[in-house]
Amino acid sequence: MTNQFYDHLSNDLAQLLKSGFNYDVSIEVEEVVNTYKVHSIILQSRSPYFKKKFDKINFNESHVKVLKLPNISVKVFNVIIKYIYSGKILLEKLESSIIFDLLVASNKLELNELVEHLQFYLINNNYSWLKQNFAQVYRTSYKVKSFKIIRDFCEDIISKYPNTIFESKNFHSLPEDTLISILKRDDLQLEEAKIWEYVIEWGKAKNRTLPTNLSEWTSVEFTSLKETLNQCLQHIRFFNISGDDFMEKIYPYRKLLEQQLFLDINTRFITPTNPISSIVLPPRKILKPKLPTRISRIPFPSNIITNEHALEISSWIDKKETPSIENNPYEFKLLVRGSRDGFDVKTIYNICDKVSKTIIILKIKGTEEILGGYNPLEWDKNKNRYKKTEDSFVFSLKTANMKNSILSRVEEKFDCAIVNSPKHSWLGFGDALCLNGNLKTEKKCYCMFGSAYPKPIRSKEFMTTYTFVISDISLFSVEEYEVFKISPRK
Incomplete structure (x- = not known):
């Protein structure tokens, strides 16, 4: 039996990278030069790209080979060089765009194992981002032979949900050869x-x-x-x-x-039976029954959000990185709507008393923002108190004016995650999202920095730091709001 001590080996090589001891290669990354002191023997053994490069570079007077990589960012190369030395990679805290850049750079450096892993990771964990940037992703995958996993994923989406690319903001910039590859598909729905x-x-x-x-x-x-x-x-x-x-x-x-x-x-x-000389292409293979539309209204009459929004919120409730494509696991039952039931915060308390697992959705007047919060606990119309939970969150949803949704989970001060204050007509998710009085006629709602929810859900100019010095621009009222009870779908 062979004993394996890979962890110690990985850690020792990571320490060698950190120390730069006996380095013989200096790699300069980005225009603002960041220098990495590395070892040619390790890089050559891990990457054919580096072997070919180092064979062409002579040592300088300091017995060091200098290689410039101006088109790779420091963030990306930090991940790559640690992977080369230690065989380890941590992606969970990286933005989706950085992971995609990492995929492109890994392909350039011929790190084939990493190229395959990153493609699967993006598909399984970053679906929302892939969809939002679909034209760019597909265009890149179409040009790069080794991106077959991403390309197959994209082509499957295109055939089943063609609006993903035809309705994307980047459709007009699609290269001709990429568009033709789509038009050729027999299964384009x-x-x-x-x-x-x-x-x-x-x-x-x-x-x-x-x-x-x-x-x-x-x-x-x-x-x-x-x-x-x-x-x-x-x-x-x-x-x-x-x-x-x-x-x-x-x-x-x-x-x-x-x-x-x-x-x-x-x-x-x-005269359908008469002969013709033009080439007659076969009809496309349209699947039956007709596929559901990806971007459609949610199955209940919401005036604010779409099915896509509901799928994203459901993924946040389940703490998943990737929303479902369809078949929402939760039922959204409408409890309160401002235009139907009234806009006073006390209305929410009266209707939602003793109801748990609720989502509040707000359409902000004047900005078209869609803000909201999830409370897994019951609302109580009879008592003012703070409520403790580690599962609540606040958010702003993607709209025509908002490129990506923002999620902010409660991370500290769990004891005041939910503010239940019916006597003051006040409702809040810590200080991250506070609703006061009449949401439509009174401009008294706000979002604050530095609360139990550390990530701001509005842009900086609309945020406030202190409740007793709130600028008018930080206060808002709503055009409409809705409250939904969230239940597992049977």
Whole structure:
């Protein structure tokens, strides 16, 4: 039996990195130079990239080889060099964007084991970020052969949920070859007429000078767009588009089509049995029953949040890194709505008395922010007191004006995590989110720094530091609010 002492080996090599003892390579990272004193024998044995590089570099007068890596950040290289020496990597505290940069850098440095691990990690733990940055992620995975795991994941999402990329903010910047790879898919779950509309939209984005009004276009404009879309149009399945859609969506752009193709499409509508010379692509394989829409309203009549928001909140309740794609494990039962039941905080206490596991959602007046908090404990309409919990959290949700959602969990001062104060018409999650009086007519709500919830859920200018010196900009009222009871779905 062979005894293995990998932990000691890993720790000893990590100490060697830290000390820089007998180093023979100096690696300079980023434009603002950060220097790492490392050992060529270790880096060469772990990475083919470093072996090839060091073979081409001569020692200087100090018997040290100098290598510059200007396109890798210090944050990323810190993780990589520790992995090379110790075989260990800690990703939980890294931002998703840094992990993706780490994947790109690991591929460049030919750290194949790490490239595979990071792809699985991103898919399993950073789904929300991958979805929000889908066009960038797919574009990168399409270009890099070794990103097959991420690429397969992206293509599966594209085929089942095409709006993920067609409705993304980066769709117009998608390279032509990437768009064509999507158009070629037989399993793209989208009506052909809608695909045509997206392709036209992409082409127009490449020709910014085109008049907005189609009636103002001359042959010059049509020729310009036709040249842009030449390769893409070959993959539109024109013969699977209905007559109504053809007349409404394609006929106005008929000058983009080759004359023979246009004649053949019309022939099919008029005399379907007559032969045609154009290539007829097969219909796409649309799955039945129809797949649920990823971004749709939650199944109850919410005026504020979407199903995507509800899935994200549910993942926070379960302390999961990645929201479910669909099938929310929790039922959201509407208890209170301001426009229906009234906006006074006492209304929340009266309706939610003795109810636990509630989510409060607020749509902030004037900023369109969506803020909220989760209380796993019961509200009490008869007694003022602080309540202790380690499972509550506050948040702001992604909106058109908010790039990413922000989650702030209670991390200290657990004894005052929840403020239950019906006699003062006051409700709070520590000082991180405080609701006072009439939420609509009175501007008395605020969010404070340095509370039991350390991560601010609003931008700096809207936060306050002291309750007795609150600037007007830090106070807010709401357009609407809703309170939901959260229960496991049967």
